[in-house]
Amino acid sequence: MKKIFLFSITNKSKEFPLARVGVIHTPHGDIHTPAFITVGTKATVKSLTPEQIKDYVGAQAVLANTYHLYLQPGDEFVKNHGGFAKMMHWHGPTFTDSGGFQVFSLGQALGHGVSKIATSEEISKSEASKNRREKKEDEKSVHEKLAFIDEDGVTFKSIHDGSEHRFTPEISMQIQHNLGADMFFAFDECTSPLAPKDYQVEAMDRTHRWAKRSLDEHKKLGVSEATGLQQALFGVVQGGAYEDLRRESARTLGAMDFDGYGIGGSFTKEDMGTAVRWVCEELPENKPRHLLGIGEPLDILLAIENGIDTFDCVAPTRIARNGAIYTKDGRINLNNAKYKNDMSPVSDDESWYTHKYTKSYLNHLFKSDEILAYTIASIHNLKFITQLVDDARKSLEKGTYKKFKEEFLEKYYNDRC
Amino acid sequence: MKKIFLFSITNKSKEFPLARVGVIHTPHGDIHTPAFITVGTKATVKSLTPEQIKDYVGAQAVLANTYHLYLQPGDEFVKNHGGFAKMMHWHGPTFTDSGGFQVFSLGQALGHGVSKIATSEEISKSEASKNRREKKEDEKSVHEKLAFIDEDGVTFKSIHDGSEHRFTPEISMQIQHNLGADMFFAFDECTSPLAPKDYQVEAMDRTHRWAKRSLDEHKKLGVSEATGLQQALFGVVQGGAYEDLRRESARTLGAMDFDGYGIGGSFTKEDMGTAVRWVCEELPENKPRHLLGIGEPLDILLAIENGIDTFDCVAPTRIARNGAIYTKDGRINLNNAKYKNDMSPVSDDESWYTHKYTKSYLNHLFKSDEILAYTIASIHNLKFITQLVDDARKSLEKGTYKKFKEEFLEKYYNDRC
Numbered sequence: 001m002k003k004i005f006l007f008s009i010t011n012k013s014k015e016f017p018l019a020r021v022g023v024i025h026t027p028h029g030d031i032h033t034p035a036f037i038t039v040g041t042k043a044t045v046k047s048l049t050p051e052q053i054k055d056y057v058g059a060q061a062v063l064a065n066t067y068h069l070y071l072q073p074g075d076e077f078v079k080n081h082g083g084f085a086k087m088m089h090w091h092g093p094t095f096t097d098s099g100g101f102q103v104f105s106l107g108q109a110l111g112h113g114v115s116k117i118a119t120s121e122e123i124s125k126s127e128a129s130k131n132r133r134e135k136k137e138d139e140k141s142v143h144e145k146l147a148f149i150d151e152d153g154v155t156f157k158s159i160h161d162g163s164e165h166r167f168t169p170e171i172s173m174q175i176q177h178n179l180g181a182d183m184f185f186a187f188d189e190c191t192s193p194l195a196p197k198d199y200q201v202e203a204m205d206r207t208h209r210w211a212k213r214s215l216d217e218h219k220k221l222g223v224s225e226a227t228g229l230q231q232a233l234f235g236v237v238q239g240g241a242y243e244d245l246r247r248e249s250a251r252t253l254g255a256m257d258f259d260g261y262g263i264g265g266s267f268t269k270e271d272m273g274t275a276v277r278w279v280c281e282e283l284p285e286n287k288p289r290h291l292l293g294i295g296e297p298l299d300i301l302l303a304i305e306n307g308i309d310t311f312d313c314v315a316p317t318r319i320a321r322n323g324a325i326y327t328k329d330g331r332i333n334l335n336n337a338k339y340k341n342d343m344s345p346v347s348d349d350e351s352w353y354t355h356k357y358t359k360s361y362l363n364h365l366f367k368s369d370e371i372l373a374y375t376i377a378s379i380h381n382l383k384f385i386t387q388l389v390d391d392a393r394k395s396l397e398k399g400t401y402k403k404f405k406e407e408f409l410e411k412y413y414n415d416r417c
Numbered sequence: 418m419k420k421i422f423l424f425s426i427t428n429k430s431k432e433f434p435l436a437r438v439g440v441i442h443t444p445h446g447d448i449h450t451p452a453f454i455t456v457g458t459k460a461t462v463k464s465l466t467p468e469q470i471k472d473y474v475g476a477q478a479v480l481a482n483t484y485h486l487y488l489q490p491g492d493e494f495v496k497n498h499g500g501f502a503k504m505m506h507w508h509g510p511t512f513t514d515s516g517g518f519q520v521f522s523l524g525q526a527l528g529h530g531v532s533k534i535a536t537s538e539e540i541s542k543s544e545a546s547k548n549r550r551e552k553k554e555d556e557k558s559v560h561e562k563l564a565f566i567d568e569d570g571v572t573f574k575s576i577h578d579g580s581e582h583r584f585t586p587e588i589s590m591q592i593q594h595n596l597g598a599d600m601f602f603a604f605d606e607c608t609s610p611l612a613p614k615d616y617q618v619e620a621m622d623r624t625h626r627w628a629k630r631s632l633d634e635h636k637k638l639g640v641s642e643a644t645g646l647q648q649a650l651f652g653v654v655q656g657g658a659y660e661d662l663r664r665e666s667a668r669t670l671g672a673m674d675f676d677g678y679g680i681g682g683s684f685t686k687e688d689m690g691t692a693v694r695w696v697c698e699e700l701p702e703n704k705p706r707h708l709l710g711i712g713e714p715l716d717i718l719l720a721i722e723n724g725i726d727t728f729d730c731v732a733p734t735r736i737a738r739n740g741a742i743y744t745k746d747g748r749i750n751l752n753n754a755k756y757k758n759d760m761s762p763v764s765d766d767e768s769w770y771t772h773k774y775t776k777s778y779l780n781h782l783f784k785s786d787e788i789l790a791y792t793i794a795s796i797h798n799l800k801f802i803t804q805l806v807d808d809a810r811k812s813l814e815k816g817t818y819k820k821f822k823e824e825f826l827e828k829y830y831n832d833r834c
Binding site for chain 2: 042043044046047048049052072073077080081087088089340341343356357358360361363364365367368370371372374375376
């Protein structure tokens with residue numbers, strides 16, 4: 001299969017041996033890395049038009065969610081539009097995730113935030129309860145929330161109507177071909193950091209087998225029928241919080257013919273940088289690396305210095321809808337009464353869209369439950385994180401990353417330390 | 418007081434003797450009339466940025482609500498921003514209403530849609546119950562919803578927290594000077610069409626006395642302290658559904674030194690055109706006429722042919738948030754299952770912003786409760802009504818209004834007749 005997807009490293013950091021500046025070339029334009037990827041879960045970046053994403057945020061790429069689009073409106077429907085990008089009128093590069101994270105987190109631990117997957121023992125118990133449920137359909141049990149994993153794939157319930165669905169590596173590839181992103185991810189099992197090591201090993205080995213099956217299915221499918229274009233497939237490294245497993249996973253997948261790599265799983269703040277380093281030390285240098293679902297300023301900076309090229313995270317728009325915005329002096333909440341008469345601009349930077357609005361106006365809009373509050377705060381937060389990563393890239397190019405990072409963190413976390 | 422506010426009639430219809438084309442000159446630019454005025458109740462057009470209002474809707478002016486901005490964030494607060502237009506970053510012409518309609522409708526008949534004001538008898542009863550309430554504060558009675566009218570003004574309760582407030586003509590003027598719109602309205606009593614004639618007479622006479630007090634207070638206040646600019650004051654014609662009262666009200670206010678006129682009150686579909694005609698036959702020809710709170714396509718066209726220059730209405734954005742959009746073939750609801758696979762564009766007209774999106778994509782966004790659904794549908798509906806009035810203006814200029822109106826109405830109401 002012809003490779004039209006290229007990654008060039010244009011600059012390597014002298015301060016941090018793993019950190020690099022590069023360009024991902026896609027059929028829809030280049031992504032200058034490190035880059036923050038804006039999340040458009042259901043083929044919409046929440047509360048923003050595509051023009052606002054491009055012009056006000058300066059986003060380089062959008063990532064949509066396979067799980068959500070598969071359930072609503074359905075991937076065949078998206079395919080009829082020529083892929084999710086065409087459907088939402090985003091003309092730049094795109095990603096879709098594999099659906100793995102949502103299947104495991106939404107399928108079983110709704111609302112807990114952390115993805116906890118069932119251990120073998122729990123699965124056996126659940127299977128048993130499932131059999132009982134088939135006999136007593138009205139009996140509601142906690143086990144109904146579980147996603148059921150077997151060697152072939154995962155059976156899970158829809159968050160919309162509880163209907164049963166099944167993802168396998170092949171199905172995930174077929175769906176993602178219909179969604180038509182430039183870059184997409186192999187189907188993986190996202191384990192909880194709380195799961196014991198023997199289960200982490202089992203899940204990692206299965207993720208590797210699923211990675212091979214994802215690659216095979218992708219090759220079989222060829223170009224995306226939705227877009228008529230070649231897509232780039234990224235393998236997803238797992239292995240929990242264990243150095244030996246993370247390194248093994250990175251080496252195993254690194255030896256496969258992927259176009260790039262995702263790093264999955266949950267990390268604590270403390271081991272984020274370390275775990276990313278283990279993985280990036282093992283991965284082939286010439287392929288792009290995406291850290292899945294990470295977006296806190298500190299996490300982003302730790303990841304960049306340890307060799308990550310791209311990130312995605314829903315935090316900027318999620319916190320925006322609650323009234324929270326990022327500032328260089330840390331996060332603030334515009335619902336706070338002290339902003340009622342604060343005539344200072346939402347952004348200090350005159351070149352930002354959100355400079356024109358006062359904090360007091362946004363306080364008024366949030367108090368009045370006006371939708372425009374969400375839009376302006378979302379634009380602001382996405383711009384903040386996008387700009388942070390852009391600034392990090394420029395400082396890497398100039399060899400001043402360490403200084404940039406220290407100055408940013410000191411100011412940003414000062415109030416909270 | 419120096420008049421910087423001018424209205425020029427550029428074209429008179431030969432088909433309809435009252436219909437005219439004109440230009441309202443304001444310190445923030447010209448409004449070509451007939452024109453639809455976009456409503457920005459709380460200094461935000463719901464779910465839209467000012468750029469979208471200008472670029473996608475093509476709005477000529479924005480009208481904000483005195484009642485709402487007085488309660489939240491407060492008119493002094495808006496004044497500190499240099500007026501509501503500066504606060505929301507709308508650079509074109511602006512209006513504020515008098516607060517009268519909301520005081521009477523929200524103050525007493527929350528959720529009933531129609532403004533029903535208390536008769537003298539009801540007021541006496543309410544006053545009595547109010548006295549009782551002062552003794553028994555915990556006793557909740559339906560009378561607590563009422564607004565209490567006296568010769569001097571109105572006492573009403575906030576929709577936010579039930580706190581008691583008072584508007585008089587003087588207070589309404591002071592508030593509207595703080596809000597700083599180019600054009601604003603005298604404080605009026607908005608009667609219910611259900612109120613008996615003797616009450617309509619009483620209310621109308623009071624509205625005329627309040628009009629005089631509004632004018633006097635406006636002259637006393639001078640230029641807006643919020644903007645440093647001269648504002649234009651419109652008197653509001655009342656009189657219910659009675660020809661003699663409507664004509665009397667128009668003549669009485671027409672003889673006063675107002676810069677323009679609003680027509681207030683509720684109308685039935687049947688008598689809309691007729692009541693507007695009575696009023697416009699009496700009003701001075703050389704001053705602009707604004708029909709308050711009217712926005713259905715048929716109502717707009719009837720009003721234009723009977724001499725109205727401007728309108729405002731929340732319907733376009735309100736119905737948009739429920740999934741309803743205007744099309745040339747009538748109103749449709751995008752939540753309807755039949756739009757799930759409808760790949761036709763939201764707007765047929767390629768020059769409209771909403772042409773780029775499919776109906777099926779909007780169906781998906783509405784099903785997913787995505788905010789972008791409200792934004793796109795609101796842009797579409799505001800553009801539809803704005804364009805309808807723009808097209809009506811052009812047809813008046815060409816002398817083809819009658820044909821334009823008939824063709825539009827036949828297509829628009831066809832499915833529903």
